[in-house]
Amino acid sequence: MVFNSLAFIAFFAVVLALHAMPFRWTTKKINLLVASYLFYAAWNPPFVILLWISTVVDWFAAQQLVRAQRPLVRRAWMLLSVVANLGMLGYFKYGHFLLENFSAAMAAIGVHYVPPAWDIVLPVGISFYTFATLSYTLDVYLHRAVPANRFLDYALFVTFFPHLVAGPIMRPTELVPQFEQPHKASADQLRFGLVLMTLGLFQKIVLADSFLAGVAEAIYDTDQAPGTLDAWIGTLAFSGQIFCDFAGYSTTAIGAAMCLGFAMPDNFRFPYAAIGFSDFWRRWHITLSSWLRDYLYIPLGGNRHGAARTYLALMATMLLGGLWHGASWTFVVWGGLHGLYLSGERALRTHFAGYRPGPGMLLALGLLTYVLINVTWVFFRAHSFGKAWDVLRGMAGGNGAATPILPMVSLVTTALIVGGLVFAHWLMRRHTLESMLQRAPALALSTGLGVMVFAIVIAQGTGNAFIYFQF
Structure with missing residues (x-):
């Protein structure tokens, strides 16, 4: 079910x-x-x-x-x-x-x-x-x-x-x-739980399945090598799909528990507004990252036994975290890339310990983080290394003679949805979803929920199983 x-x-x-x-x-x-x-x-x-x-x-x-x-x-x-x-x-x-x-x-x-x-x-x-x-x-x-x-x-x-x-x-x-x-559940908890369930199902059924999944499949589930625009749009579509799919599940789960009177911890905090990769893992799949920290990274030595031991613990934790996601070497590479990112970030923080970036630099670092996260999503989504190289080569402009795959409507729709998603994350990166909903005007909130429910009903029956069910 x-x-x-x-x-x-x-x-x-x-x-x-x-x-x-x-x-x-x-x-x-x-x-x-x-x-x-x-x-x-x-x-x-x-x-x-x-x-x-x-x-x-x-x-x-x-x-x-x-x-x-x-x-x-x-x-x-x-x-x-x-x-x-x-x-x-x-x-x-x-x-x-x-x-x-x-x-x-x-x-x-x-x-x-x-x-x-x-x-x-x-x-x-x-x-x-x-x-x-x-x-x-x-x-x-x-x-x-x-x-x-x-x-x-x-x-x-x-x-x-x-x-x-x-x-x-x-x-x-x-x-x-x-x-x-x-x-x-109190009356307020029941109402808020139902709001969370509505938001989660909208993310999953409407955004992830109805708009983004097909675009990602058109690029990753074909033997054709994509051009630069197709490769980037397909990968951005998957970045939006996996967030809306998994965060949609977590939001629905937290809402369902709240309707029964129980509290569960947040699992996502606007991760595409992360500045750096340690910040990303404090925002993405929070309960997994904290589990890996407490039961793998710290027992392996953490940061208590020198730099070399710290980097080894980081790499081992992220490689095993990648393998946890799926029994495939592509997932191991996905985890390994995150391990390299975290290690590189730690080395840079140590070297530039006194540096305090301004707002412009923070924005640039955030965009760089998002671009590099999308590179890792290629290995997460691709079913083989051959396909991953095809997409990465396309993203780097190496498939110059490739025939266009995606129609213009898919390019524009994906850019608008993913761009809006990233903008929303940056807008809310210092807030919680609960605080934003509490401050929202009643009329705007009711209208937004009504639109979401209508979209869910229209799209119902076209949805897929949640991506993380396979893990």
């Missing part, structure tokens, strides 16, 4: 109605848990078993971590959780990737090996709930959190449907305490 479907609207209406009933709090939590399992089972019911395994293993491991006295025993329980979670993730997500690369390595040394057919379906959202459950046992192991008091609260944390399949990646300390006490 996806947010951009009529089935979800009916499902969410029933969930809201049940949550508003005068049931005991435990009954309401059971209702939410059952609803969350039904939400996930709508894709493939047997994969609910993986959720159960992950939930039970990590719950039991965390309980034993508290009871264990010897460090060796505590480490063993922690490793059980890590191996169980990463084992499932590795098998379903990276099994085929590992087989392909093993076969290629054997061929390189003259050994002909044909791997067996790999017909395993990737469970939706496994990367997201694996990271969420891992944070639970790792935080208990590191004495940063205590286990949940009730199994029901922990099971609901794992499966809570707004964040289950594509984040935000929640920490137990952010959500489990909210399940301990009765929560019901």
